[in-house]
Amino acid sequence: MASTLPVLLNTSDKKSRYFDRWWLLLIGVILLIIGLIVFKPDPFKRILFFVSDGIGVTIYTTLVSFVIVLIFGLITGLGRLSKISIIRAVTTIYVEVVRGIPLLVQLMFWYFAFPSIIQGLGEMISIETLAKYRANPIFMAILGLSFCYSAYMSEVYRAGIQSISRGQMEAARSLGMTYFQAMRFVILPQALRVILPPVGNEFITLLKDSSLVSVVAVADITRRGREFMAANFIPVDTWVMVALLYLVLTLFSARIVTWIERKTKLER
Amino acid sequence: MEAIIQIENVHKHFGNVQALRGVSLNIEKGEVVVIIGPSGSGKSTLLRCINRLEEFDSGKIVVDGIPLDSAENINAVRTEVGMVFQQFNLFPHLNVLENLTLAQTVVRKRNKAEAYENAIMLLEKVGIPEKAQNYPLQLSGGQQQRVAIARALAMNPKIMLFDEPTSALDPEMIQEVLDVMLALAKEGMTMVVVSHEMGFSRAAANRAILMDEGQIIEEGPPELLFSHPKHDRTKLFLSKILS
């Protein structure tokens, strides 16, 4: 245990002077985009203008889904660790089923199949609003992404909580804390530090997978790219631009995750 | 007077291991009881049953007049019973002061200032007020264990349970922890201590108990039990740890 002390001090010592060099890669990609626009505005500027409203949609869809995933994933993760076998069974089935079906198929289900199930149900019990139910693309896309990624995230939470030694929960309980108090003040703060890298990873994967919502009528970057290509027949330039835009978003996210990791370590 | 801990014919098994086979034990208020016995004899399990970190299969345990049956009762008992673990189990993400104030504010609902004052007072008592702002991993094992004792005391428990509090420590740090425990015993704290520190037992304990295979084999004043054991199993065990 004594040997961890110098290591701790060392890292916090270097921290203030540290510069994350991967920011340069991000800046490089941004400069490349600017260069393309400045030196070859036709078609690159046109492409960027055309898909730019898709950028907001991609970010919005990803962020809203991710917030839901953080909460629902935690609930599911706790459920899988529950002492009550019914809760454990239900959450386990949920996770296993979701993990076994391709995300694209799940998105199709929520957008195409789910509304018609609701409609059928509405007709059966003759409730007009249900029978006339129409799917809102963004809503269904967010539902589909959240439903799927919450299952993945629950595994991350579960691993994080299990990595904290049992003695921590016992010490907290022996001081009279309830299960939820112990989770909130003792287990989760420690687990969150452990799971920050995989959580960041999930976020970036979710961001990339959000391109799948383009097939269920959400006008994100990818769908706008397809629309532009369909109208203008310049596939190479279009998809290069789309790829670069995603790259900016993912590289930026990765830097933010690293930054948060460093900041939370500093508190030690 | 009624015993503060009443244990009646408690059984407990893990899978097909019988950890406790009908343990009965009464502990009076202010008594210091030391439990010894070979590895796997059920010492930890018995201790953990007293504050229900472990559920038992049958029998009855009443602590300070509160039977361990409902969830509310278990939490009530846990606030009256402090526990010190072999591995300290301090909260590594909190500094020493926060380790001592967390449960005070969350469970006892004390305000920050009151909890803080109490924490400082206890750190002085265990002899490390200067470490208040340090994190657990920056302390030596002996210091960590003293913080753990202070953390348990911060809840003003009526009973303290110690599960081999010195066995994870380097030899030179054992005494500083035992001194704190000895002082606590002198103040009249009710203590149940699993420990093979004979010096401590002789100095502090009213009673020593030998457990083997989930049963209490023999009990008596430490001096008597250690020097004139009646049962063969006690003799065998003592000869092993004394050699």
Ligand SMILES: Nc1ncnc2c1ncn2[C@@H]1O[C@H](COP(=O)(O)OP(=O)(O)OP(=O)(O)O)[C@@H](O)[C@H]1O
């Ligand atoms: N959580 C558990 N799961 C399964 N078996 C357990 C568990 N805890 C204890 N046991 C078993 O119960 C028996 C009693 O264990 P216990 O920890 O109470 O012994 P002990 O006297 O404290 O031993 P030691 O001196 O090694 O700490 C042992 O056989 C042990 O393997």
Ligand SMILES: [Mg+2]
């Ligand atoms: Mg033990």
